[in-house]
Amino acid sequence: MAWHQISVITTENTAPQLADFFDSLGAVSVTYMDAEDEPVYEPAIGETKIWSNTQVIALYELDIDTTQIKTAVLAQFKADELHDWLEETIDDQEWELAWMEFYKPMKFADRVWVCPTDQEQREEGTVCLTLDPGLAFGTGTHPTTALCLEWLASHDLTDKVVIDYGCGSGILAVAAVLLGAKIAHAVDIDPQAITATESNALKNGVADKIIRYLPEQFTPLQADIVLANILAKPLIEMATDISALVAPQGTLVLSGILAEQAQSVIEAYQQCNIVFEPIKQQEDWIRLNGTKLLSVCPE
Numbered sequence: 001m002a003w004h005q006i007s008v009i010t011t012e013n014t015a016p017q018l019a020d021f022f023d024s025l026g027a028v029s030v031t032y033m034d035a036e037d038e039p040v041y042e043p044a045i046g047e048t049k050i051w052s053n054t055q056v057i058a059l060y061e062l063d064i065d066t067t068q069i070k071t072a073v074l075a076q077f078k079a080d081e082l083h084d085w086l087e088e089t090i091d092d093q094e095w096e097l098a099w100m101e102f103y104k105p106m107k108f109a110d111r112v113w114v115c116p117t118d119q120e121q122r123e124e125g126t127v128c129l130t131l132d133p134g135l136a137f138g139t140g141t142h143p144t145t146a147l148c149l150e151w152l153a154s155h156d157l158t159d160k161v162v163i164d165y166g167c168g169s170g171i172l173a174v175a176a177v178l179l180g181a182k183i184a185h186a187v188d189i190d191p192q193a194i195t196a197t198e199s200n201a202l203k204n205g206v207a208d209k210i211i212r213y214l215p216e217q218f219t220p221l222q223a224d225i226v227l228a229n230i231l232a233k234p235l236i237e238m239a240t241d242i243s244a245l246v247a248p249q250g251t252l253v254l255s256g257i258l259a260e261q262a263q264s265v266i267e268a269y270q271q272c273n274i275v276f277e278p279i280k281q282q283e284d285w286i287r288l289n290g291t292k293l294l295s296v297c298p299e
Helices: 015-024 066-076 095-101 143-153 171-178 191-203 232-237 239-244 259-270
Strands: 002-011 029-034 053-060 083-091 106-108 112-115 127-130 161-165 183-187 210-213 223-229 246-258 274-276 280-282 285-292
Touching: 002 015, 002 066, 015 029, 015 053, 015 066, 053 066, 066 083, 106 143, 112 143, 112 171, 127 171, 143 171, 143 223, 143 246, 143 280, 143 285, 161 171, 171 183, 171 191, 171 210, 171 223, 191 210, 232 239, 232 246, 232 259, 239 246, 239 259, 246 259, 259 274, 259 285
Parallel strands: 112 127, 161 183, 161 223, 183 210, 223 246
Antiparallel strands: 002 053, 002 083, 029 053, 106 112, 246 285, 274 285, 280 285
């Protein structure tokens, strides 16, 4: 099946109104794309961040008259708010398979393979984590996840209790168990992340060792290793709560942090008796890992 695709570039303020208008005109879907390669690193929780110049893309069935749609849009919005109007006919694709062209097996610290289905690597002295892109973030391709996988693959996790706080796809919890952890507690605010974690745990044969929670279901406990691959702002806001999950002499691994944000995160956790090792950086992102010296985090 083919589709009419209409795209137009507009401002941050106009984009939501234009998207709603396309929808009212019968669009099958409407999406946003960055029109100027402008990075968006850390929206607030619950916020949908839109770029200063945003490409709004609407998809319509072939029996729609796109001339009428353009006339209606131009009548609704000022001409100087809309740029680069483009109409195309695009063929349908098996979108769920398209990622396979780009997603290939990856190896971390010579010990952990992360592989898509049917491309598993079996190599002596390594573990293989089977993972396909899905509903939740986390395949190992992003530097923040890669930095955490590298840390896990470089340490002895035998019989450790692990908490993956902000588990996403569950990739870190699954990797920890495959590497010998006794149990992993996976927590996330997104129900889709819980679903994805359960699916990936089953796929890798470790579902009996990974317990999944929404935050309101999670009763705080102390673990040997706490992983939190989130973003700097929530990491700072939750420093007391996250630090409290680390057992005395336990390890805390933090990621999702831009290099320029590192000092602010370090200062927040130093108040909770976390002593960090040297920063590990990949591209613009850094990982912080350290040891908890005391069991009590000062108020």
